[in-house]
Amino acid sequence: MTSAxxxxxxxxxxxxxxxxMVQPATEDEEAKYVTINRGLIVYVxxxxxxxxxxxEKMAKAALNxxxxxxxxxxxxxxxxxxGDVLIIPQATLGGxxxxxxxxxxxxxxxEEGENLYRAFVDLCRKTVQGQEKSKDCDVxxxxxxxxxxFSTDTNGPFTHLxxx
Amino acid sequence: MTSAxxxxxxxxxxxxxxxxMVQPATEDEEAKYVTINRGLIVYVxxxxxxxxxxxEKMAKAALNxxxxxxxxxxxxxxxxxxGDVLIIPQATLGGxxxxxxxxxxxxxxxEEGENLYRAFVDLCRKTVQGQEKSKDCDVxxxxxxxxxxFSTDTNGPFTHLxxx
Numbered sequence: 483m484t485s486a487x488x489x490x491x492x493x494x495x496x497x498x499x500x501x502x503m504v505q506p507a508t509e510d511e512e513a514k515y516v517t518i519n520r521g522l523i524v525y526v527x528x529x530x531x532x533x534x535x536x537x538e539k540m541a542k543a544a545l546n547x548x549x550x551x552x553x554x555x556x557x558x559x560x561x562x563x564x565g566d567v568l569i570i571p572q573a574t575l576g577g578x579x580x581x582x583x584x585x586x587x588x589x590x591x592x593e594e595g596e597n598l599y600r601a602f603v604d605l606c607r608k609t610v611q612g613q614e615k616s617k618d619c620d621v622x623x624x625x626x627x628x629x630x631x632f633s634t635d636t637n638g639p640f641t642h643l644x645x646x
Numbered sequence: 647m648t649s650a651x652x653x654x655x656x657x658x659x660x661x662x663x664x665x666x667m668v669q670p671a672t673e674d675e676e677a678k679y680v681t682i683n684r685g686l687i688v689y690v691x692x693x694x695x696x697x698x699x700x701x702e703k704m705a706k707a708a709l710n711x712x713x714x715x716x717x718x719x720x721x722x723x724x725x726x727x728x729g730d731v732l733i734i735p736q737a738t739l740g741g742x743x744x745x746x747x748x749x750x751x752x753x754x755x756x757e758e759g760e761n762l763y764r765a766f767v768d769l770c771r772k773t774v775q776g777q778e779k780s781k782d783c784d785v786x787x788x789x790x791x792x793x794x795x796f797s798t799d800t801n802g803p804f805t806h807l808x809x810x
Contacts, residue, residue, distance in 0.1 A: 493657070493805060525805055548747050559746065574804045582723065583712050584806055633799040640738045641657060641689055642748055643807060 487588075488645035489532040491575050492540050493525040495639035496550060500568045502624050503631035513631070516622035521565030522550065523634060524606075527575035528590040528598050536646050537598050541605040543644050561609070564616035569603050569623040570630050571595075596626045651752070652809035653696040655739050656704050657689040659803035660714060664732045666788050667795035677795070680786035685729030686714070687798060688770075691739035692754040692762050700810050701762050705769040707808050728780035731770055733787040734794050735763050760790045 498520050505514040524544045528536075548557040550565060560567060573595070577584035590598070607621040624630050662684050669678035688708045692700075712721040714729060724731060737759070741748035754762070771785040788794050 491807070493807075543743060546746050547743060557747070572803075572805050574806050577806050579707060579711060579808050582710050583721070629802040631801055632803055633797070635797040637795055638793040639736075639796055641736050642738050642741050643655070643657075644743050 487529075487531075489529050489536045490540055490646040491527045491529070492544055492644050492646075493572070493575060494544060494547070494549060494642045494644070495523045495525075495634070495636065497521060497523050497568070497634045497636050497639070500634040501632070502568060502570060502622065503628070504623075504625050506628065506631075516568070516624075518566035518568045518620050518622050521563065521619065522560040522567050523639075524567060524569045525572040525575060526569060526599060526602060527572050528595045529576050529588045530590055532590055532594075532598055532646075534598070534601060537602050537605065539646050540644075541602055541609065543646075545606060545609055547642070547644070549640060549642060561613060561616050564610075564613075564619050566620040566622070567606055567610060569606060569621070570632065571599050571624055571626045572630065592627065599626045651693075651695075653693050653700045654704055654810040655691045655693070656708055656808050656810075657736070657739060658708060658711070658713060658806045658808070659687040659689075659798070659800065661685060661687050661732070661798045661800050661803070664798040665796070666732060666734060666786065667792070668787075668789050670792065670795075680732070680788075682730035682732045682784050682786050685727065685783065686724040686731050687803075688731060688733045689736040689739060690733060690763060690766060691736050692759045693740050693752045694754055696754055696758075696762055696810075698762070698765060701766050701769065703810050704808075705766055705773065707810075709770060709773055711806070711808070713804060713806060725774065725777060725780050728774075728777075728783050730784040730786070731774060733767050733770060733785070734796065735759075735788055735790045736794065756791065763790045 507513040
């Protein structure tokens with residue numbers, strides 16, 4: 483799956499719980515957060531050339547790859563765990579080091595990225611909630627373009643990168 | 647810096663605080679943890695072909711790349727912030743997706759990996775503590791081969807991947 487010029491990247495981490503800000507505080511209102519319990523954190527980044535076909539491959543890989551410890555010691559997918567899913571847009575994952583700074587020349591433009599991000603979140607939600615075993619699991623998602631104020635507690639993140 | 651066959655990967659995240667288990671609980675003793683305050687989390691993975699030259703490049707990139715928000719709104723390195731550093735061995739970052747499972751055929755063997763990991767931690771510690779501005783900053787590190795029980799609180803992780 484790895485190529486020198488990927489169209490998208492996901493970064494997967496296991497968690498016991500996680501919390502993400504989805505709306506910054508204003509003068510009148512406190513900041514709003516979403517939380518998940520045990521499950522999977524999915525950082526998503528779209529690069530130039532990403533399209534709906536890539537979105538489908540990314541969602542399938544995020545939800546079906548066997549990365550979660552089941553009670554019997556075997557690895558199962560988050561769909562089979564079943565567990566919650568927290569999706570975090572993370573454009574910085576598309577950066578390349580140049581000297582002492584990161585450059586983001588290959589990132590997709592914001593409008594296209596936001597459309598693909600929404601499609602990714604919708605597809606993950608439908609897949610998780612469309613399956614009997616995981617229909618009560620939460621699929622939460624960050625707001626595209628916001629600062630992803632975030633905290634997590636893990637029993638070992640077992641960080642995996644998958645390129646598309 | 648990116649190539650189809652990297653020798654090493656680092657994953658960088660900003661944090662306000664982070665906590666990592668370095669010794670699991672035993673019958674007689676509670677688990678031991680290290681903690682850092684504001685600074686940088688560095689996940690490290692060595693692949694086949696990694697050597698001391700790669701270690702030096704990885705440490706230099708982790709500490710010198712301008713990824714941290716300074717008070718004036720500019721991005722500065724963790725050395726210039728100055729901030730703490732938490733180094734986490736993360737062999738899973740070397741995986742490639744094959745069907746529904748991750749394979750780790752290109753990961754370095756455990757003994758070599760452990761030697762390079764120790765060299766990486768030593769080099770980061772010397773660099774941070776050898777500079778006047780950051781000499782009081784903490785450089786903490788996980789135990790190679792352990793489950794990296796971990797929690798963090800961030801103001802936006804701004805996740806970056808760098809390959810070597």
